[in-house]
Amino acid sequence: MIAELKHIALVMAVALLAVSCQNKEDADLIIRNAKIYTVNNSFAVMQSAVVKNGKFVAISNDANIMARYTSDSILELKGKFVYPGFIDAHAHFVQYAISLSQIDLADADSLNAVIRLLTDYQQKNPGKWIVARNLKSSFIDDGEMTDNELFNKLFAKTPVFVWTAGYKSAIVNKAFIQKSKLNVDSPNGIISGVEAQMASRCIPAPADSEMELLLRQAEQDCFNVGITSTTDFGAQSRFIKLIDKMQGDGTLKIPVYAILEPSAENIEAYISKIPYYTENLKVLAVGFDIDGRLLQHSAVMLEPYGSDGINGTLNISADSLMNICQQAYDHGFQVCLGCVGDSAVRLAINTYAKILPHKNDMRWRIENLHMISHKDLRKLGHFNIMPSVQPMQFKVNSNFIKENFDRRHIKESFAWKQLLDQNQGIVCGTNAPFGKLNPMAVYYSAIRQEKRRANNKQSQEMTPTQALKAMTIWPAYSQFDEKSKGSLEVGKWADFIVTSENITTMYQPNIPDLTVDMTYLHGKRVK
Numbered sequence: 001m002i003a004e005l006k007h008i009a010l011v012m013a014v015a016l017l018a019v020s021c022q023n024k025e026d027a028d029l030i031i032r033n034a035k036i037y038t039v040n041n042s043f044a045v046m047q048s049a050v051v052k053n054g055k056f057v058a059i060s061n062d063a064n065i066m067a068r069y070t071s072d073s074i075l076e077l078k079g080k081f082v083y084p085g086f087i088d089a090h091a092h093f094v095q096y097a098i099s100l101s102q103i104d105l106a107d108a109d110s111l112n113a114v115i116r117l118l119t120d121y122q123q124k125n126p127g128k129w130i131v132a133r134n135l136k137s138s139f140i141d142d143g144e145m146t147d148n149e150l151f152n153k154l155f156a157k158t159p160v161f162v163w164t165a166g167y168k169s170a171i172v173n174k175a176f177i178q179k180s181k182l183n184v185d186s187p188n189g190i191i192s193g194v195e196a197q198m199a200s201r202c203i204p205a206p207a208d209s210e211m212e213l214l215l216r217q218a219e220q221d222c223f224n225v226g227i228t229s230t231t232d233f234g235a236q237s238r239f240i241k242l243i244d245k246m247q248g249d250g251t252l253k254i255p256v257y258a259i260l261e262p263s264a265e266n267i268e269a270y271i272s273k274i275p276y277y278t279e280n281l282k283v284l285a286v287g288f289d290i291d292g293r294l295l296q297h298s299a300v301m302l303e304p305y306g307s308d309g310i311n312g313t314l315n316i317s318a319d320s321l322m323n324i325c326q327q328a329y330d331h332g333f334q335v336c337l338g339c340v341g342d343s344a345v346r347l348a349i350n351t352y353a354k355i356l357p358h359k360n361d362m363r364w365r366i367e368n369l370h371m372i373s374h375k376d377l378r379k380l381g382h383f384n385i386m387p388s389v390q391p392m393q394f395k396v397n398s399n400f401i402k403e404n405f406d407r408r409h410i411k412e413s414f415a416w417k418q419l420l421d422q423n424q425g426i427v428c429g430t431n432a433p434f435g436k437l438n439p440m441a442v443y444y445s446a447i448r449q450e451k452r453r454a455n456n457k458q459s460q461e462m463t464p465t466q467a468l469k470a471m472t473i474w475p476a477y478s479q480f481d482e483k484s485k486g487s488l489e490v491g492k493w494a495d496f497i498v499t500s501e502n503i504t505t506m507y508q509p510n511i512p513d514l515t516v517d518m519t520y521l522h523g524k525r526v527k
Contacts, residue, residue: 024067024068024069024070025068025069025070026052026069026070026071027050027051027052027057027069027070027071028051028052028053028054028071028073028523029050029051029052029071029073029074029075029494029523030048030049030050030051030065030066030069030070030071030073030074030075031048031049031050031051031075031077031082032047032048032062032065032066032074032075032076032077033047033048033062033076033077033078033079034047034048034049034075034077034079034080034081034082034498035047035079035080035081035082035502036048036049036059036082036488037081037082037083037084037468037488037504038059038487038488038489039083039084039468039469039472039473039486039487039488040487040488040489043465046059046060046061047060047061047062047065048060048061048062048064048065048066049065049082049488049494050065050069050071051494051523052523053523054493054494054522054523054524055491055492055493055494055522055523056488056489056490056491056492056493056494057490058490059488059489059490077498080498080499080500080517081498081499081500081501081502081503082488082496082497082498083226083468083472083488083496083497083499083503084228084472084473084485084486084487084488084495084496084497085226085227085228085229085472085485085495085496085497085519085520085521086225086226086227086228086229086439086471086472086497087227087228087229087230087471087472087475087476087479087481087485087486088222088227088229088230088231088429088430088432088439088475089231089388089427089428089429089471089474089475089478089479090231090233090367090368090388090390090427090428090429090430090431091230091231091232091233091429091430091431091432091437092232092233092234092431092432092433092434093215093218093230093231093232093256093432094215094232094235094236094239094243095234095433095434096218096221096432096433096437097211097214097215097217097218098205098206098211098214099133099433100214100217100218100221101131101206101210101214102131102132102133102163103117103118103121103130103131103132103133104132104133104134105117105132105133105134105135105136105162106134106165108135108136109136111139111144111145111150114132114135114139115150115154117132118130118132118154118155118160118162119154122155122158129158129159129160129161129176129179129203129204130155130158130159130160130161130162131160131161131162131203132161132162132163133162133163133167133433134163134164134165135162135163135164135165135171136164136165137164137165137166137168137169140164140169140171140190145171145190146188147187147188147189147190148160148171148172148173148174148188148189148190151171151173151189152173152174152175152189155173155175156174156175157175158175159172159173159175159176159179159180159203160172160173160175160176161176161199161200161203163196163200166434167196167433167434168192168295168296169190169191169192169193169196170190170191170192170196170199170200171189171190171191172184172189172191172199173189174189176199176202177189180199180202180203181202182199182202184199192296193292193293193296193298194289194292194298194315205238208242211239211242212242212246212251212252215242215243215246215252216246216251216252219252219253219254220526220527221437222254222437223254223519223521223526223527224516224519224527225437225438225439225440225516226439226440226497226516226519226527227254227430227437227439228254228255228485228495228496228497228519228520228521229254229255229256229257229475229476229479229481229485229495230254230255230256230257231256231257231258231259231429231479232256232257232258232259233259233287233336233338233367234259234261234287234288235258235259235260235261235266235283236261236263236265236266237260237263237265237266237269237270240258240260240270240281240283243256243258243281244278244281247278247280247281248278253280253521253522253526254280254521255279255280255281255282255485256280256281256282257282257284257285257479257481258281258282258283258284258285259285259286259287259336260283260285260286260287260333261287261288262286262288262324262328267327270283271286271327271328271331271333272327272331273331274331274332275331275332275333282479282480282481284332284333284334284479284480285333285334285335285336286324286328286333286334286335286336287335287336287337287338287365287367288315288316288337288338289315289337289338289339289367289368290314290315290316290321290337290338290339290344290347290348291312291313291314291315291338291339291340291341291343291344292312292315292340293340294340294341294370294397294400294401295396295397295400297310297311297312298312298313299312299340299341299344299370299371300312300313300314300340300341300343300344300347301341301342301343301371301405302341302342302343302346302373303405303406303409305404305405306403306404312341312344314344314347318347318351321337321347321348321351322351322354322355325351325352325355326355329355329356329362334362334363334364334365334480335352335362335364335365336364336365336366336367336388337365337366337367338367338368339366339367339368339369340368340370340371341371342371342372342373342376342409342412345366345369345371345372345373345376346373346376348366349366349376349379349380349383349385352364352383352385353379353382353383356383356384356385358382358383359382359383359384360383360384361384362384363384363386363477363478363480364383364384364385364386365385365386365387365388365427365478366380366385366386366387366388367388368388368389368390368393368431369387369388369389369419370389370390370393370397370413370414371401371409371412371413371414372412372415372419373412374412374418377418377419377422378422380419380422380423381421381422381423384423384424385423386423386424386425386426386427386474386478387419387422387423387426387427388426388427388428388429388478389414389416389419389426389427389428390428390429390430390431390435390442391416391428391442391445391446392431392435392436392441392442392445393414393435394414394445394449395445397413397414398413398414401413414449414460415460416446416460416461416462417459417460417461417462418460420462420466424474424477425469425470425473425474425477425478426462426466426470426474427470427471427474427475427478428442428443428446428467428470428471428475429442429475430442438512439471440503440511440512440513440514440516441511441512442471443467443468443471443503443511444508444509444511444512446461446462446466446467446470447461447462447463447464447467447508448461448508449461464503464504464505465504468503468504472486472487473486473487474486493521493522493523494520494522494523495520495521495522496519496520497516497517497518497519497520498516498517498518498519498520499514499515499516499517500517501514
């Protein structure tokens with residue numbers, strides 16, 4: 001009798017289990033036993049999440065999720081950390097892709113090594129222009145290369161364009177100047193700052209077939225470091241159309257936010273119309289740099305550099321700037337102006353103020369915002385102007401600012417906390433290829449201002465929570481995407497990364513070297 005009762009109980013248990021499983025909802029992916037930083041309004045940390053059709057349908061604890069859902073694909077993370085995928089708010093995606101086709105001179109420690117790399121490239125690619133990057137600046141600083149004569153002699157008929165490390169300057173030979181019909185104001189062929197950027201535009205872009213390969217390689221580079229959405233600042237219509245085509249046929253998956261260069265071609269194709277967007281491509285913004293860099297004395301300041309009276313010059317007149325911004329506003333486009341010097345920032349803010357209504361939802365931005373006068377700060381909040389910063393520039397520029405400007409300028413530089421006080425957020429970017437494609441290094445730079453702290457100055461660094469938001473939900477907001485990405489919440493895309501260590505609490509100097517274990521885009525693993 002007892003044996004029969006046990007048998008009946010076992011049968012009933014199996015039946016109940018079967019019914020229970022039948023009542024569970026099928027899912028494409030279940031994440032469990034994790035520490036999920038949702039980056040929602042309460043910054044909640046959860047254990048488990050469910051993905052279906054590329055989006056989150058539930059986020060809770062393990063018990064709740066496993067009781068309600070079933071899946072053939074369960075990601076058991078054993079306590080690892082999950083964060084929203086990084087959104088690279090300021091990058092040059094197409095230029096980064098093109099840079100992958102250029103000769104990398106980072107490991108060339110002698111001029112002989114440099115020449116060998118350039119010569120090998122010429123032999124393998126006859127007729128192509130020679131373009132290289134990462135030439136050690138010491139070759140120029142130490143006087144080994146005082147002009148372009150070596151390139152003129154060895155490559156008399158082949159245009160040569162060589163970037164120094166950090167894209168601070170470039171060397172061009174006579175063949176480059178002749179074929180590009182460039183008016184270079186440098187007798188020795190060494191050019192810097194904005195002039196080098198302008199000269200680089202004369203380099204023939206790769207054909208579409210090669211560009212497709214380069215864009216896919218650039219996409220994978222982004223996925224490998226945890227970037228699940230990127231930006232193409234200074235976008236051109238030819239490449240926007242190519243990206244649109246590739247995304248349409250499934251050969252390019254990464255979402256791209258295109259910030260249009262206001263060229264005649266772009267104006268005709270896009271800016272004179274209404275904003276264009278698809279699920280993964282948004283062409284909603286216009287942007288360009290209106291001044292240069294601090295280290296090259298080309299950023300436009302309210303006061304000259306040091307005592308020599310040198311100052312930068314604007315890349316555009318105030319009237320032309322107003323016309324472009326007004327046209328963008330009239331057609332519903334966001335404006336993102338690159339301004340480094342405090343005078344350039346003031347011009348941009350005052351131009352915005354003449355066009356934008358109070359407390360608008362246009363989300364216009366100031367890019368590369370290193371310095372801003374305290375007198376201009378309140379206007380950011382008044383007109384909902386978003387600051388876009390590059391934290392890795394703090395280390396590069398802080399000593400220069402200290403040596404060339406007074407205490408007021410030092411206090412007004414890299415003032416991230418004061419910028420945050422004015423608005424709903426602040427956004428960060430890698431600036432790749434002109435900065436390193438390493439969002440972990442950006443995050444680390446945002447939470448560390450060592451020199452300012454060491455000098456007993458008020459620290460303007462972000463908290464770990466703020467820095468994480470500055471690379472996820474705030475960039476999503478700045479790109480009108482806060483309802484679909486930037487945080488791990490029900491109804492949003494399942495774009496997330498997995499790491500073995502907690503970036504919000506780990507030993508900070510190790511953060512830049514932390515690798516991303518996994519990257520998921522729309523619920524599919526891409527790394």
